[in-house]
Amino acid sequence: MVRVREFDKEKALDAAMQVFWEKGFEATSLTDLTMAMSIQRPSLYLAFGDKQQLFETALRKYTQWHAATIRTKLQSKPSVREAFRGFFSDLVEEEYAGAGTPGCFCINTMVELAPRDEKFEIITREHQTYLAVLFQETIERGIHTGELQQDISAKKLAQSLVVSLVGITVMMKARPERTFIDNAVAVTLSLL
């Protein structure tokens, strides 16, 4: 290395992640990216490869961050029921508080790219599968502490909760009346 990079690669990647998260792959142009990242086009290609490689790198960073966030939230409360309740409540609250969030980058990618690119089908599937494991471990914790009934299937329930999470996240993009989502969350939590 004879000349040092002038920009922070991780900060630039975060900026790219934000743009892809909000707009998706197709609707994001290289101009959108270079503006958000505050770098020139050749610097982008040198540091991250082409548009799709940059997207993949951004998505992988997102899934890691997302999994860590969820893991922390689920472990934040001793009561498993309270942990799930808090998790879903925050999700809904964040969406209805302001002008709306870009939802989940991974879910957006599942819809836009997974059907036509196996690479993204795999990345998104593995992430959702991992979330199911996180949910399952949390439910098993509740069973061990006696908070939850012993006869429930932690795995099946966890997978069902992931499906509900996906459904809620996507439904909120249409901004239905809040009671719609609150009711769905309440019914989902009644499974615990």
Place this chain on the structure above:
Amino acid sequence: MVRVREFDKEKALDAAMQVFWEKGFEATSLTDLTMAMSIQRPSLYLAFGDKQQLFETALRKYTQWHAATIRTKLQSKPSVREAFRGFFSDLVEEEYAGAGTPGCFCINTMVELAPRDEKFEIITREHQTYLAVLFQETIERGIHTGELQQDISAKKLAQSLVVSLVGITVMMKARPERTFIDNAVAVTLSLL
């Protein structure tokens, strides 16, 4: 009308619907459309307006067809539990039978366009809201016949089922192991 249109407008619209359904709005080019519709570009603009207007028309046709399909399926069996079981089973079976379906056009649009265009936010919201009504009426039928318990909230349960439907449809795009989806469906149906 002095010269008659040479193509079948409804057939052309169906072809456009199929393309938008599979590829989404951004990834569909006018060339994709005119080839699928077997018409020339000026004919498209004359008959359907620009790309976005055509997309909207196609989406509205889809939601009407989709609602009618679901209504029929739910009314096809005297048992409400059997009706829902059949509905979700068919949904999963169709996806895992072959190479995969394009999912739900309305859900795809919720993810791609609803966050950045209020028009599509409204269209998709109204469709999902209508599906919840269809589900609710079906559940109420089950309560009246005595098949389902009287103390359940048909509305809340229906809204939760719609969320599960959305979640399952989106999750399947990542093609997880079939047991994942089957388990989620089983847990969802256990609410009835």
Place this chain on the structure above:
DNA sequence: AGTATAATATACTATACGGTACAATAAGGG
């Protein structure tokens, strides 16, 4: 039959896209 009018086909526009060639620049090693 001739004419008005709408649908068609060809060809074109202006623009935006992803990606890159090339020259200028800046730092570390000898």
Place this chain on the structure above:
DNA sequence: CCCTTATTGTACCGTATAGTATATTATACT
């Protein structure tokens, strides 16, 4: 202090895009 080498800025490339001008064709009405 020069020379090597990686990064940067500018300017560009070919292509694909959405949309349209124009001329031609075909029908229904007078």
